[in-house]
Amino acid sequence: MSEISEAEKRRILRERRQKKLANGGASNRLNKITGQVDSHLSTESPLETPKDQVSPIISATETPIPAAYTKAGVNKESHRAGDFKDNDPQVELFKKLAELQGADKSTPDLFSLLGSLKDGMSKTNEPAVGQPQINPVDEKMLQYHDYLVNRLKAYTILIRWLILLPFIYMVVSSSYASEMFFTKPSNFFMIFTSFEIITMSIYYQALQRIEEKNNVNTLNNSSIIMKIVSMVPEGVLPIKDLKGKAALILQYQQVLSMFVTDICFVIIMVGIFSYLY
């Protein structure tokens, strides 16, 4: 075989040395050395130490390199010693700093900070405003409740009008000289008022039952006035329990409006029946 140059020989020898250290060879060599004297020294090779572990000799971390090193002799450009020192603690620190600079999401900005602060404040302030807050109700539940209330209202009006209609007919059709208690015109207003009070009581009892069942306060959730009143902070107006009072007024208004509606119905029906007979 032909003579090889000195440089070529050096390169071949270098590759041979690398080969002996690759694929667990490095640890085996240390094992061989320590095994002869039963030493307790570490046989973990710096070449095979995982990146995040600290080498016993130096305080910086090491990374295995055989793959890169086997190319070393062939190509000088493959000498990338820097690749093996990625985990220097100082470098890690600067990496983290750079990441903080680069990644916006990891850096809490002023707006998100204010947002979270606002959230926290609104949460803590809710009970302080004094709202008798019902448990959170979702939108569908509210819609269902409204449907039940409206249906109750409609049935109540229908039933009342259906009862009132024959009563009005009897009163109008019977002569003025009727001596019957129910058909006597002078007794009409007393009977009508009593009927109104009874039906309204029944209506409100039924409404209360629905509210208890659905855990929804109809006034608080459906009335715009109640919503406006609840926005007024306590102490701004010189009225104590403004919300409670507003709720009471609204309830009276509801009762009155139902009563007025019934009176209107009675007047119209009396007019119609009087015209017919």
Added chain:
Amino acid sequence: MDLSVDPNLHSLINSTTHKWIFVGGKGGVGKTTSSCSIAIQMALAQPTKQFLLISTDPAHNLSDAFGEKFGKDARKVTGMNNLSCMEIDPNAALKDMNDMAVSRANADGTNDDDPLGGLLQGGALAELTGSIPGIDEALSFMEVMKHIKRQENGESETFDTVIFDTAPTGHTLRFLQLPNTLSKLLEKFGELTGKLGPMLNMMGAGNVDIASKLNELKSNVESIKQQFTDPDLTTFVCVCISEFLSLYETERLIQELISYDMDVNSIIVNQLLFAEDDQEHNCKRCQARWKMQKKYLDQIDELYEDFHLVKMPLCAGEIRGLNNLTKFSQFLNKEYDPAADGKIIYELEEKE
């Protein structure tokens, strides 16, 4: 194809390509003697070239080895006109840095009442930086960079080859790690200054062009890194003795160096007794110790068959002074033959 490896450093001593030669190993195995010997042999073999021997060990031994005082500036060894030595004193270098900071503060017309100025006068900077771990290696590295810069600018005497008498293993590895660490750090600094540049300018650092300075430093460090990992330019010579701990540490050192992509192809096994060839001065203790050394030598032969394995004798006296070092160093160029060269180990001059 002849792939046998010479049991000497003849090829390294006569190498014309090597620019950086590191000599290192465990403490007390003869690193300084070996590095001095390599430097002397190289200087003798290549008289037209200039060699520099730098000690990066904080506890310097070069002055003692040659028997003359060397300082932070390169000085020729008496009796040799192509070999210079220098010892980097971290404390002196730090004092220089401190003095520079003080003079700069004074030149800027800083008030004497300035607390920072007062601290600097008291050498606070030197004390502070002196306590940073690894500062010795960093300063040695800075010195190497300064040296390269001066050579490039033609400001000082140029050296063809620089031989490093390194500190014990841990220190040396940190020193060799510096180019990597620095280049990574500078890379990150570059990214940061790109982002923080405007802010730094606002803070009054605008008159200093940080980015260009960092880039300059980075290119210097990169060039050193490239040179240190080029096997034609840089090599590491391991020195050990034929004992368990030394062998163990040498193996780890070699593996670490390979992980840095550094070339290591020579091992000097120092302080060997060769007792069986020394019938005249033989003793029971020497025989026993030589038996132990042989046990490890066999292992070394087996483990490092692809390395230049140089077996050096333990001399009767201390190897100090140029003459003694020259006598001893010849066995690096041509391997020691116990039968023929045995008498030389008794011929060392006694230093008074």
